[in-house]
Amino acid sequence: MSRPITKLLIANRGEIAVRVIRTAQRLGIATVLVCHELDLGSPASVMADEIVMLEGRTGVAAYLDAAQILAAAQKAGADAIHPGYGFLSENAAFAKAVSEAGLIFVGPTAAMIDLMGDKVRARAFAQKHGVPVAPSVIEDDDPVNFVAKARALGAPLLVKPSAGGGGKGMRIVRDMAKLDEEIAQARSEGARYFGDGRLYVERFVEEPRHIEVQVFGDGQGHVIHLGERECSAQRRFQKIIEETPSPVLTPDLRARICQAAVDLARAAHYANAGTVEFIYGRDEFYFLEMNTRLQVEHPVTEEVTGLDLVEWQLRIAAGEGLPCTQSEIRSNGHAIELRIYAESPSRGFLPTTGPLLVFDPPEGEGVRIDTGFVQGQRVTSAFDPMLAKLIIHAPDRSSAIDRACDALREFVILGCETNIEFLGALTGSSAFRSGDVHTGFIDANPHLAQAPDVEGEALMRVLGAACMALPVLREEAEEIPTLHAMMGGWRN
Amino acid sequence: MRHGLDLHGTVHDVFLSPVPGGFRLHAAGQEALIVLEGETQGFLALAIDGEDCEVRYAIAGEEIFLHLDGRHYHLRHHEPVRRFASADATEANAAARAPMPGTVVRIAVEAGASVSAGDAILVIESMKLETTIRAWRDGVVEAVHVGEGATFERGTLLVSLVEDS
Numbered sequence: 001m002s003r004p005i006t007k008l009l010i011a012n013r014g015e016i017a018v019r020v021i022r023t024a025q026r027l028g029i030a031t032v033l034v035c036h037e038l039d040l041g042s043p044a045s046v047m048a049d050e051i052v053m054l055e056g057r058t059g060v061a062a063y064l065d066a067a068q069i070l071a072a073a074q075k076a077g078a079d080a081i082h083p084g085y086g087f088l089s090e091n092a093a094f095a096k097a098v099s100e101a102g103l104i105f106v107g108p109t110a111a112m113i114d115l116m117g118d119k120v121r122a123r124a125f126a127q128k129h130g131v132p133v134a135p136s137v138i139e140d141d142d143p144v145n146f147v148a149k150a151r152a153l154g155a156p157l158l159v160k161p162s163a164g165g166g167g168k169g170m171r172i173v174r175d176m177a178k179l180d181e182e183i184a185q186a187r188s189e190g191a192r193y194f195g196d197g198r199l200y201v202e203r204f205v206e207e208p209r210h211i212e213v214q215v216f217g218d219g220q221g222h223v224i225h226l227g228e229r230e231c232s233a234q235r236r237f238q239k240i241i242e243e244t245p246s247p248v249l250t251p252d253l254r255a256r257i258c259q260a261a262v263d264l265a266r267a268a269h270y271a272n273a274g275t276v277e278f279i280y281g282r283d284e285f286y287f288l289e290m291n292t293r294l295q296v297e298h299p300v301t302e303e304v305t306g307l308d309l310v311e312w313q314l315r316i317a318a319g320e321g322l323p324c325t326q327s328e329i330r331s332n333g334h335a336i337e338l339r340i341y342a343e344s345p346s347r348g349f350l351p352t353t354g355p356l357l358v359f360d361p362p363e364g365e366g367v368r369i370d371t372g373f374v375q376g377q378r379v380t381s382a383f384d385p386m387l388a389k390l391i392i393h394a395p396d397r398s399s400a401i402d403r404a405c406d407a408l409r410e411f412v413i414l415g416c417e418t419n420i421e422f423l424g425a426l427t428g429s430s431a432f433r434s435g436d437v438h439t440g441f442i443d444a445n446p447h448l449a450q451a452p453d454v455e456g457e458a459l460m461r462v463l464g465a466a467c468m469a470l471p472v473l474r475e476e477a478e479e480i481p482t483l484h485a486m487m488g489g490w491r492n
Numbered sequence: 493m494r495h496g497l498d499l500h501g502t503v504h505d506v507f508l509s510p511v512p513g514g515f516r517l518h519a520a521g522q523e524a525l526i527v528l529e530g531e532t533q534g535f536l537a538l539a540i541d542g543e544d545c546e547v548r549y550a551i552a553g554e555e556i557f558l559h560l561d562g563r564h565y566h567l568r569h570h571e572p573v574r575r576f577a578s579a580d581a582t583e584a585n586a587a588a589r590a591p592m593p594g595t596v597v598r599i600a601v602e603a604g605a606s607v608s609a610g611d612a613i614l615v616i617e618s619m620k621l622e623t624t625i626r627a628w629r630d631g632v633v634e635a636v637h638v639g640e641g642a643t644f645e646r647g648t649l650l651v652s653l654v655e656d657s
Contacts, residue, residue, distance in 0.1 A: 357550035357557060358534060409562030414550040421563055454499060457541075458561070460524040464517045464540050466497050466556050466567050467508050468526060469549040472618075473495060476592060477508035477515055 002319040005029055005080040005104060009073040010048070012084030013063060014372030015389065016294070017044035020082045023310040025049075032076040034069050036062040038382055043374055052076055059382045063087045066094040070101055080104035080317060082310075086384070089293040090117055106317040108271045108292045109219070115268070116290040120162045120200060126287040129267040131260045134279065134286040136202035138162075146199075151179060156204040159183055161190025161197070168193045170237065172204055205281035207438040210234065210288075211246050212277040213261035214301045216312055216322060219271030224326040225258045226301050226309075233426060235349050235442045240419070241427065242297035243336040244304055247397060247435030248280070257285050264290065272316050273298075273309060281438075296339070296389070299370060303335035303393040334400040336392045338408065338423045342385040345422035345449035351385040354378070354416030359387075362410035366393045366403055379416045387418060397435075401427055422449055496570030497556075503570060571623050586634075587652035588625055594618030596642045596650075605633045606656060613651050614638075625650060632656055 007030040010017050021031045021044060033048035036059040045051055052072040056062025063069075066088055073081050081098050083089035089107065096110035107113070116122045120138050127133045137149040140162070150157060155176050161169040169189035171182045183199065191197035214226040230246035231239040249257065261276035264287070275295050277288040298309045307324075315323055342352045359375040371388035379385065390407055394400035408424040425448045431437055442448065454462055467473045496503045497519075507518040514527040517540075529544075530537035536547040548559040558565040597615040601607060607627040614636065615624050631653035638650055 355552070357552060358548060358559075360548070412548050412559045413564070414548065414557035414559060415552065417566065418564070424562075451500065454565075456522075459499075459504075459520055460517065460522055461540050461543075461545055461560060462499065462558065462565050462567075463497055463504055463506050463519045464524055464526045465536065465538065465545060465547040465549070465558050465560050466565075466569075467495075467506055467517060467519075468515070468528065468536055468538060469547065469551060469556060469558065470495075470569060473506070473508050474515070477510050 003079075003104065005314055005318045007032060007076070007078045007080075008106075008314070009034065009052075009069070009076060009078035009081045010044070010084065011063070011069045011073075011081050011088055012086070013039050013042070013044060013059075014383065015370045015386070016084040016086075016296075016372075018047060018372050019370055020084060020310055021047045023308055024082075024314065027311060027314065029314070032073070032078050034063070034072050038380070042377070043372055050076060066091065066097060070094075070097055070103075073098075073103060074101060078103065080106055080314075082106040082313070083293065085293050085296055090291070092117060104317050106272065106313050108217075108274065112268060112270060113292045116274075116292050118162070119160070119164065119289060120198075122289060123200075123287065125268070126264055129263055131264045131287045132285060134202040134205070136200055138200045139198050146201075147180065147183060150183070150201040151176060153201065153203055156206060157201050158204040159186040159199060159201050161186060161194055162200055163194035163196035163198065164190060202286075205279050205284075205286070207281060207440065208232075209246075209248060209280045209438050210239070210277065211249070211257060211280045211285065212275045212291075212295075213258050214295075214298070214309075215261050215265045215270065215274050215276060216316065217265050217268075217270035217272065217274070218316060218321045219269055220321075221266055221269050222322055223262050223265040223270060224322060224324065224329065225262050226305055226307065226329060227331050228254060228257060229295075229297055229300055231297060232437050232439050233432070233442065234439045237439075239297065240339045240341070240442075241336065241423065241432075242300055243334065243397075243400075244300045245331065245334065253283065253285070260285070260287070273313050296386075297337050299368065299389060299391045300335035300337045303368065303391060304331045304333055305329060306332065333393055333395045334397040335394075336400050336404050336427075338390045338392075338404060338427065339386055339419075340388040340390060340411065340413075340423070341419045342379045342387055342416050343419050344417050345419050346451055349419070349449070351381060352417040353380055356387075356413065357415035358412055360412040361388060361390070362407040364407070366400075367391075367407050368393070387413065387416075398433070401433060421451065495572055498568040498570060499565065586654070588613075588628070588650045590616070590618075590644050590646055590648040590650055592618045593645050594643070596638050596640050596644070597622060599636055599638075599640055601633050601636070603633050603635050607631060607633060607653070616644075616650075627653065629653065630656060 008024050009032040010020050024031045031048045032050040034054050035045050035051045036054045038059045054062035088094040092110040092114040095105045098105040139146045155174050157173045159171045169186050171186045173182045187197040209232040211228050211230050213228050217223040229242050229244045231242040233241035273294050275291045278285040279288050343349045344352050355378050361369040368391040392400050392404045394403050405428050494505045494507050497506050504519050508515045517524045524541050527539040538545040550557045554569045556567040594616045597617050599614045600612045609629050611627045612624050634652040634654045636651050
């Protein structure tokens with residue numbers, strides 16, 4: 001059953017490519033990186049033992065080109081492919097093609113990706129195996145009575161495209177008079193984004209929190225969990241801060257939610273790393289979806305458990321089975337991940353671009369940086385605008401927050417606007433400190449995204465620093481014998 | 493000369509004057525004493541009114557990127573010449589004099605040409621920076637008093653405008 005991996009192709013880019021290469025090299029596995037010309041010279045391309053160039057009309061198109069990437073793996077003699085996250089990581093056809101070509105896909109089976117990728121089937125599977133799901137109506141089950149049944153569920157409702165993900169096309173309906181209109185719009189958005197207008201409607205949890213459980217399976221029905229992560233700090237349905245343990249779960253709820261995730265994965269005979277996502281509110285939790293890949297936020301789990309999740313993925317993919325039993329998993333302290341984005345919080349979190357004239361992440365005890373950027377690189381609109389993940393580990397939540405705020409103040413990025421100050425304001429807010437942040441919190445508190453006015457002494461410090469940074473101002477001042485020489489202007 | 497620094501859409505007049513051991517900043521109706529305690533490329537160690545201030549900076553054209561006191565700032569530098577030209581557009585000022593010593597890089601108009609406010613008249617280089625001197629109001633170029641390549645001292649008459657008749 002065991003089948004060692006000796007040469008691994010990484011079908012990704014940026015920080016996750018760096019992350020996978022680092023572990024592979026530590027394990028003595030040769031690495032091949034596929035690389036679009038826009039990424040030549042990136043940290044991952046420098047670290048990889050071998051590079052195969054990808055052709056593509058755009059960078060994103062290149063990393064989505066399954067046939068080209070598989071051909072690259074075969075040509076390079078790789079025996080396994082790690083898909084990272086995003087791109088082809090949850091593409092069942094790609095996983096299937098990789099297996100059929102006799103290579104190892106580092107992830108679950110194509111059938112599992114397929115099942116969990118269809119929100120409606122995944123939900124039905126969860127419900128069948130006793131995992132709590134929100135009261136809901138699925139259009140496929142009874143299209144004729146769909147709207148009437150949705151109305152009968154009562155407000156508030158969440159309308160989602162069946163094929164959806166990433167929050168696209170999701171609509172909250174509090175006023176049932178608008179239900180028809182919202183359904184029509186969600187259907188049109190679903191058709192536009194996913195080519196599939198089918199919908200489902202479920203009870204919306206007010207002030208919901210996003211809690212997910214990291215699981216690993218061996219594909220033989222053995223599954224363990226590595227605890228939960230809370231990812232309730234979101235803007236536009238996308239996570240920006242994740243932490244473990246969740247500040248809101250009691251030991252009893254934590255045990256129940258982790259067990260529900262394990263039950264689901266075990267029933268599926270799940271293989272490799274997976275994350276079961278739940279919506280939590282008012283002491284109840286409902287299954288949301290299962291992500292069949294490594295998550296962006298996996299480092300917080302690594303920090304508290306001391307485990308290398310990429311190593312686990314590679315060992316399981318090589319047929320070694322689960323590296324630990326459930327009782328051997330220990331969690332130590334508190335970890336928080338903050339996603340540094342090139343974006344403008346005060347302008348609706350719109351992505352920004354620019355040269356990284358200075359890119360100087362903080363260092364220190366309990367501070368980890370996962371990034372695919374270096375100083376001198378240019379941030380463009382070609383790829384995702386995440387610049388780095390700042391991961392903090394401390395003995396308890398309060399000191400982790402303090403350490404995070406300090407590290408954010410020390411993180412210097414010049415040349416491109418980022419969300420660093422916003423993350424500092426959010427992390428340092430009394431709501432975050434007291435663990436009261438829900439998924440709608442950032443949208444409901446737009447003041448956090450506004451840059452504070454710079455006045456008085458602080459203004460003089462900024463202007464003074466700017467003047468001293470400009471050679472012309474200092475040179476002019478040094479040429480002036482007296483202040484009076486400059487009075488009265490220079491033009492008749 | 494008063495330079496302008498645009499921070500979050502507000503342009504602040506700034507002016508540095510020499511004082512023993514440092515500079516005095518005149519800005520925003522206030523003054524502050526600045527002492528330079530050390531510097532390396534992209535880094536300044538300052539004391540501003542006695543308070544330490546460690547600054548990381550990068551300059552790209554007229555853009556100034558700063559990091560100090562745990563925050564990032566993005567400013568834009570407005571050259572004095574351009575500022576005066578636009579700020580005094582309503583006044584019937586007749587001539588522009590050199591704001592600082594420099595060299596004429598290029599002359600864009602000839603005597604007798606009609607210009608509109610904002611049109612480039614000549615480009616000068618001073619303090620390693622090229623600066624375009626623009627018409628500060630509508631008018632006719634009476635004379636360009638310097639030639640291309642000429643060097644000039646501060647206060648030299650550069651160009652004069654007359655009212656359009």
